[in-house]
Amino acid sequence: MKARAVPAPGQGPPYTRGVIFKGVGDGRPYPDHGHDTPAQWAEIPPTQVRLDDLVTTKRTLDLDALLSDDSTFYGDLFAHVVKYKGTMYLEDGLHRAVRAALQQRPLLHARVLVL
Numbered sequence: 001m002k003a004r005a006v007p008a009p010g011q012g013p014p015y016t017r018g019v020i021f022k023g024v025g026d027g028r029p030y031p032d033h034g035h036d037t038p039a040q041w042a043e044i045p046p047t048q049v050r051l052d053d054l055v056t057t058k059r060t061l062d063l064d065a066l067l068s069d070d071s072t073f074y075g076d077l078f079a080h081v082v083k084y085k086g087t088m089y090l091e092d093g094l095h096r097a098v099r100a101a102l103q104q105r106p107l108l109h110a111r112v113l114v115l
Contacts (some may be wrong), residue, residue, distance in 0.1 A: 011046065012098070013107050020051055020052070020097070020101045021051060021052065021056055021090070021097070021099070022053055022054055022055050022087075022088075023050055023053050023055040023056070024055070024056050024059055025055050025056055025057050025058075025059070026057075026058070026059045027057060028057050028082070028089065028091065029084070029089070030082055030084035030085075030089065030115055033082060033113055033115055035080075035113055041080055041111050041113075041114065042111075044111040044112065044113055046078040046109045046110060046111050047106070047109070047110065047111075047112055048107045048109055048110075049079075049081055049088060049107065049108055049109075049110045049112065050106055050107060050108075051097055051100060051101055051105075051106055051107070051108055052106065053088050054081065054088050054090045054097065054108075055087055055088065055089050055090065055091070056070070056089075056090050056094055056097075057089050057090060057091050061094060061095065061098060062095070077109075078093070078109050078110050078111050079092060079093020079096050079097060079108055079109070079110035079111070080092035080093060080110065080111055080113070081093075081110045081111065081112045082114070082115060083111050083112055083113065083114045083115065084113075084115045088112065090110075093108070093110060098110065
């Protein structure tokens with residue numbers, strides 16, 4: 001079997017196959033949406049979203065939070081996603097999304113706010 005060449009970082013086409021997320025962002029490219037409290041997010045019913053349709057708003061992952069058994073104990077059970085100009089941004093729930101991917105689940109339950 002012939003080894004496949006791996007392009008240098010930043011070289012080659014953008015990743016499109018076998019990835020967890022559609023993209024990895026750094027920050028929120030959408031305007032302030034005013035949903036700042038858990039009660040405001042709770043008004044949005046949860047739905048399933050595909051992990052490979054999401055763009056993250058955080059570039060770093062805290063391994064302690066990822067491995068914690070009670071990481072959602074004090075927060076919303078559902079991830080928070082903002083849909084802006086046709087793109088779905090994962091605002092809150094990166095660790096839940098990565099755990100879902102590690103369990104080979106392509107879907108995540110999330111509250112989706114459409115701007």
